Amino acid sequence: MKPAALILILLTFTACKSSAPSAPSNPASTTQRASLPIGSGFDYYLLNLSWSPEFCYSHRDAPECANHSTFVLHGLWPQNYDGTYPENCSAAPGPSDPSSYKDIYPDQGLLQHEWRTHGTCSGLSADAFLSTARAAYQSVVIPQKLQTLTQQTSMSPNQIMNLFMEDNPKIPRESLAVSCGNNYLTAVEICLDKNLKPVQCGPIRACRAVIIRIPPPR
Known part of the structure; x- marks a missing residue:
């Protein structure tokens, strides 16, 4: 075979390989979750998603209320299965650039x-912890019925959990809890292991109301 013909064949083969479609990226993939830094000194995380309309009713000037959001990240909290939870564990410095987390925390004070x-x-640096909190928040699909709420409605805590399970098939009921105050929805909480996979919750406080009111975004 002539050298010119061989070069032409090799170029054609290379072009075919480079044109093959790449696999779509998934920010909440198992591979990426497994690469997250692993915390220490606690058993699991409690991801608290606050119902923003209820908070914003009495905090209209809060930075996070300008977006008229539904569920927003309140926090990712280390928990223990015996019902205890550590708090204020050290004076470790905060993130190197707090403004880079405005997508999850518009309020820098929060x-x-x-x-x-x-x-x-958490046993993590500030940047590692906040990146983990962001990944946890982004891994949860907010139910469409709650995203598009235009007027106040009422549901039972079980109905709210059912909506989350429908849109997040990998989250079982035992990983979910609903919080309320004065018979209004305040938060949905999800129990996650250190790789951000749903796990059974420990003894955490949940809403005991039969029916709770859910105001729409303001």
């Missing part, structure tokens, strides 16, 4: 509070 109170008990 960011610093969450780091000091909960993050310092």
Whole structure:
């Protein structure tokens, strides 16, 4: 075979390989979760997703209320299966650039509070902890029925958990809890292991109301 013909064949083969479609990326993939830094000194995480409309009813000027969001990240909290939870574990420095976490914490005061109170008990640096909190928040699909709420409705805690399980098939009921105050929805909490996979919750406080009210975003 002539050298020119061989070069042409090799170029054609290389072009075919490079044009093959790449696998779609998934920010919540198992591989990426497994690469997260593993915390220490606690049993599991409690991911608290606050129902923003309820908070914003009495905090209209809060930075996070400008977006008229539904569920927002309150915090990722180290927990133990005996019902205890560590808090304020050290005076470790906060993140190198707090503004880089504005997507999850528009209120920098809340960011610093969450780091000091909960993050310092994770065994992680501030940046590693906040990146883990972001990954946890982004791994949960907010139910469409709650995202598109335009007027106040009422549901039972079980109905709210059912909505989350429908849109997040990998999250079982035993990993979920609903919080309420004065018969209004305040938060949905999800128990996650240190790789952010759903696990059974320990003894955490949950809403005992039969029916709770859910105001729409303001």
